[in-house]
Amino acid sequence: MGHAIIVGAGVAGLASAIALRRIGWTVQMQDRAAGLPEGGTALGMWPEAMRALDRLGVGDRIRSEATLSRGARILDPRGDVIGRVPQSRRAHLISRGRLLSALMSQLSDGDVRWSDPLDLDDTLPDADLVVGADGIHSGVRSRVWSTAAERPLGTVAFRGIVDLPVASVTETWGRGALFGITPTDDGRTNWFACVRRERLGGARNDPLTDLRAVFGTWHAGIVDVLDHLEYDDIDRRDLSDVSFRHPYVQGRVALVGDAAHAMAPNLGRGACESLLDAVALADAIEGRRDVSAGLARYDRERRARTRRTVTAARIINRVATTDRATGLRDRAMILLSSRR
Numbered sequence: 001m002g003h004a005i006i007v008g009a010g011v012a013g014l015a016s017a018i019a020l021r022r023i024g025w026t027v028q029m030q031d032r033a034a035g036l037p038e039g040g041t042a043l044g045m046w047p048e049a050m051r052a053l054d055r056l057g058v059g060d061r062i063r064s065e066a067t068l069s070r071g072a073r074i075l076d077p078r079g080d081v082i083g084r085v086p087q088s089r090r091a092h093l094i095s096r097g098r099l100l101s102a103l104m105s106q107l108s109d110g111d112v113r114w115s116d117p118l119d120l121d122d123t124l125p126d127a128d129l130v131v132g133a134d135g136i137h138s139g140v141r142s143r144v145w146s147t148a149a150e151r152p153l154g155t156v157a158f159r160g161i162v163d164l165p166v167a168s169v170t171e172t173w174g175r176g177a178l179f180g181i182t183p184t185d186d187g188r189t190n191w192f193a194c195v196r197r198e199r200l201g202g203a204r205n206d207p208l209t210d211l212r213a214v215f216g217t218w219h220a221g222i223v224d225v226l227d228h229l230e231y232d233d234i235d236r237r238d239l240s241d242v243s244f245r246h247p248y249v250q251g252r253v254a255l256v257g258d259a260a261h262a263m264a265p266n267l268g269r270g271a272c273e274s275l276l277d278a279v280a281l282a283d284a285i286e287g288r289r290d291v292s293a294g295l296a297r298y299d300r301e302r303r304a305r306t307r308r309t310v311t312a313a314r315i316i317n318r319v320a321t322t323d324r325a326t327g328l329r330d331r332a333m334i335l336l337s338s339r340r
């Protein structure tokens, strides 16, 4: 058994800590944040992520706290249906805060040193395994691989929660922008928008002004959400993904989660893949005296699959927010849906 240091206590870091503990390793985590964030917008957990959560001992808790969504409709800005995700595609929608606290319930308070950033001039900690779970701008990745990996997507994401009930999941695709609506686990509306940067012009307006300018004439379901928005509740960020051609492991260091494969949010898979990384990492090194052979197996199992997902998410981000030939895109969507 070995000792692991995990940099980052988000979804990937906490899940890795639980998985490593379960195979008998000792674990210490450090995070630059002061503590676990509360609340947060909804994350969709697909069936394979639910299986990983079962392995981590929290699947039933997530099932009991989450909202189960079945399928989704893709609309055009008038509200007409242009595509459908079949009802058989089920996802448990859970707020980030609830997911993190469920994971944390499997660990002890002392397992995470909060307010303890890994600074750029720090040397990497000494351990049998160092796990870089420090997100899209990973310091572990840039220190060990010395390569710039973040790649702008050319889109800006806005997201938040409003006090409105909503029954179903929709995503509305227009020219240069999309707007998604899902129920939350506490009966409110989780919303997210993605807008091509050039549609926002040069000036940096407040997010509410930008959202009203882009979506103010879209269908009533969206206008209703806009009418309930408060300026302070809007998270706005330029989107990037991680283009990383190297193995996810080097020596005794392994990358998990967004540090390895941050992706456009359009497939709703980043946190799910982080959970799968954690379980795969522990499975790969379990019972091995030679940790590096186990790490090589982890890389073989996870790299090709997650690289494909990063590419697919990037393509969907581009297609869903294209500002050209949107009529053609929408007709193709209708045809594809009618073939199911």
Ligand SMILES: Cc1cc2nc3c(=O)[nH]c(=O)nc-3n(C[C@H](O)[C@H](O)[C@H](O)COP(=O)(O)OP(=O)(O)OC[C@H]3O[C@@H](n4cnc5c(N)ncnc54)[C@H](O)[C@@H]3O)c2cc1C
Binding pocket: 007, 008, 009, 010, 011, 012, 013, 030, 031, 032, 033, 042, 043, 044, 045, 116, 117, 118, 119, 133, 134, 135, 136, 138, 139, 157, 159, 192, 256, 257, 258, 259, 262, 263, 265, 267, 268, 269, 270, 271, 272, 273, 274
């Ligand atoms: C708009 C949007 C919607 C999304 N929707 C979904 C969805 O529906 N389903 C889904 O599966 N995924 C979704 N995702 C993706 C998901 O949020 C991420 O993939 C997931 O949070 C990645 O987890 P992580 O632990 O790798 O990184 P993070 O959540 O970024 O955690 C990294 C942790 O590392 C810490 N850290 C960073 N730097 C340092 C340092 N130098 N020293 C110490 N600690 C450090 C941070 O404080 C943080 O706690 C969405 C993303 C966005 C932007």
